[in-house]
Amino acid sequence: MQRRRLRGGLLGVLFFGACAVAFAFLALPVIAIFTQVAPGRLVRLLGNPIVTDALVVSFKTTLAAQVLILVFGTPAAYLIASRRFPGRTVLVTLVELPLVLPPAVAGLGLLVTFGRFGLLGSTLEALGLSVSFTQTAVVLAIAFVASPLYIRTAIAAFQAVDPDLVAASRTLGAGSTRTFFRVVLPLALNGLAAGEALALARSLGEFGATIMFAGSLQGITQTLPLAIYQAFAINFDVALAMGALLVAISAVLLFSLRLILSWQPSRRTSPSLFAPLR
Amino acid sequence: MATLSTDFSLALRSFALRLALDVERTVALVGPSGAGKTSILRIIAGLVRPGSGRVALDDDVWVDVGRGVFRQPDERRVGLVFQEYALFPHLSVQANVAYGGKERVGELLERFHISHLAKARPGELSGGERQRVALARALARDPGVLLLDEPLAALDAHTKTSVRAELQELLGALELPTLIVTHDYEDAAALATTVGVLVKGSLRQVGAPEELVSRPRDPFVASFTGANLLRGQADGDDGGLTAVVLETGERVFSADRASGEVGVVVYPWDVSVGRVRSEDSALNLIQGEIASVVRVGNRVRVRIGPVTAEVTEASAERLQLERGGTAFASFKATGTKLVEFSAADGGLSFEP
Numbered sequence: 001m002q003r004r005r006l007r008g009g010l011l012g013v014l015f016f017g018a019c020a021v022a023f024a025f026l027a028l029p030v031i032a033i034f035t036q037v038a039p040g041r042l043v044r045l046l047g048n049p050i051v052t053d054a055l056v057v058s059f060k061t062t063l064a065a066q067v068l069i070l071v072f073g074t075p076a077a078y079l080i081a082s083r084r085f086p087g088r089t090v091l092v093t094l095v096e097l098p099l100v101l102p103p104a105v106a107g108l109g110l111l112v113t114f115g116r117f118g119l120l121g122s123t124l125e126a127l128g129l130s131v132s133f134t135q136t137a138v139v140l141a142i143a144f145v146a147s148p149l150y151i152r153t154a155i156a157a158f159q160a161v162d163p164d165l166v167a168a169s170r171t172l173g174a175g176s177t178r179t180f181f182r183v184v185l186p187l188a189l190n191g192l193a194a195g196e197a198l199a200l201a202r203s204l205g206e207f208g209a210t211i212m213f214a215g216s217l218q219g220i221t222q223t224l225p226l227a228i229y230q231a232f233a234i235n236f237d238v239a240l241a242m243g244a245l246l247v248a249i250s251a252v253l254l255f256s257l258r259l260i261l262s263w264q265p266s267r268r269t270s271p272s273l274f275a276p277l278r
Numbered sequence: 279m280a281t282l283s284t285d286f287s288l289a290l291r292s293f294a295l296r297l298a299l300d301v302e303r304t305v306a307l308v309g310p311s312g313a314g315k316t317s318i319l320r321i322i323a324g325l326v327r328p329g330s331g332r333v334a335l336d337d338d339v340w341v342d343v344g345r346g347v348f349r350q351p352d353e354r355r356v357g358l359v360f361q362e363y364a365l366f367p368h369l370s371v372q373a374n375v376a377y378g379g380k381e382r383v384g385e386l387l388e389r390f391h392i393s394h395l396a397k398a399r400p401g402e403l404s405g406g407e408r409q410r411v412a413l414a415r416a417l418a419r420d421p422g423v424l425l426l427d428e429p430l431a432a433l434d435a436h437t438k439t440s441v442r443a444e445l446q447e448l449l450g451a452l453e454l455p456t457l458i459v460t461h462d463y464e465d466a467a468a469l470a471t472t473v474g475v476l477v478k479g480s481l482r483q484v485g486a487p488e489e490l491v492s493r494p495r496d497p498f499v500a501s502f503t504g505a506n507l508l509r510g511q512a513d514g515d516d517g518g519l520t521a522v523v524l525e526t527g528e529r530v531f532s533a534d535r536a537s538g539e540v541g542v543v544v545y546p547w548d549v550s551v552g553r554v555r556s557e558d559s560a561l562n563l564i565q566g567e568i569a570s571v572v573r574v575g576n577r578v579r580v581r582i583g584p585v586t587a588e589v590t591e592a593s594a595e596r597l598q599l600e601r602g603g604t605a606f607a608s609f610k611a612t613g614t615k616l617v618e619f620s621a622a623d624g625g626l627s628f629e630p
Contacts, residue, residue, distance in 0.1 A: 169377070171356055
């Protein structure tokens, strides 16, 4: 009995210790970003042209990428969720592949597809379009790495909509378009918003694919993460200021995500963010 | 009144579904779960395509596989009430009803006594209220046909009785060709003027509810209408009656004629119960242990050996019927029917 309590106590200490180490390890680097430089100076440093240029580039490209992700991703996710067809599993795997792909490989892939000597390069050139090392390239890089997060979550959200509700809508005289906009979309909306929040967070942090495919030209292709990388060798405090800004934005995004997921007013169909794909 | 005519087939996983039926007033299809009941409604509503055949409301053809006609669900004047009602959880009661059609919303809310719930969400409603909303919504479409999928299955026993009465009244007033599917013969008989028994995708018998009870065509129909079905071997003519040796060993008599392997059909309310061997005119006597005593409304169902009997509460009390005791079940030879088991039914078993 005595020994048992001792061992239980020891185990408790070990678990508590491991927990403390894990928390400290995850939290300290985030906190450190804010403690190195005084808050007032941190805010002033945001006025630096490197920062303002990067902010504009990040804002524009991220926004454009989100439009692409939503416009193409939503119908794709709905189709995958609502239809059974041969090769569906393969398609889902392909869609998810960029999630696990190293970003540098993603950048390489984009380069040999849209680059001057890439798969579609000559076609694009014939059309007078040059993609690599332009803002378009940033948008494509972001969309490539972030869209799978959205599509994956959206598929789960669409699948969680009770098929009987869709059938009921049809028998009540609504065509498939009206059914989609009045029944399917509103019921999947929470899940879609959650997926979009994840994609947005991933978009803002994109680094590897962008630097490979779009380069790091200030005011053109240099997004916030790229600017941090450049500033960190020249003006470390500016890098910290941008870091602090990204931490703040990420925190807001994460918080909204939590809010979206907990906000499910009287809905039976509650899409789970981590619902397994069927 | 319009007529919904159906004549179609569809291959399901383990059997072929076939239905050839004209629906004028209220028809109920009864059958065990997995008999293809829901598929029939889905085919008529246009949610599932039949493999062959046609569905039409008068001369308005909804499906004709042979001629390549298929109308989408929203192009058919059909009102389908789902088993779990399928109310839109994100819309209020009023918006749910208006989804079917905006013109008559107020009138329908009034008619179904749900005006006070107009702003409520389906999640806040009771089972009976949900059903009324689902019916109002289906009727808002101004359908030419009403289809009800297990309209009483999602309700508890207490609510069921009152909702059944409401439905009865409604169906009487609507004058719409209505097709109901249910697994409960009592519900079917209460709601419909014509009942069809569906087993493994095909109709075994169609007729008035009392006709199925008095003249069941086969063992399935008999067992579905709630009768006792005692399996045995016909053992020749015995003084003008057919003697049957039951699987359980007893020898019983029926005024019906049959030979070979037969089922003796006797309704629980035609079975008398006693604690001592009776000396009345009932020719058939089965002695057995009381396996269960269940109250159903103001009656009591007693299971004695292979037979279920129905007696009044007063009788059950007087006879002190309790589980484990011994009792005699008696029934007259004229109170029985004989149905022959066809070779195809041989391997199938029944649950009383």
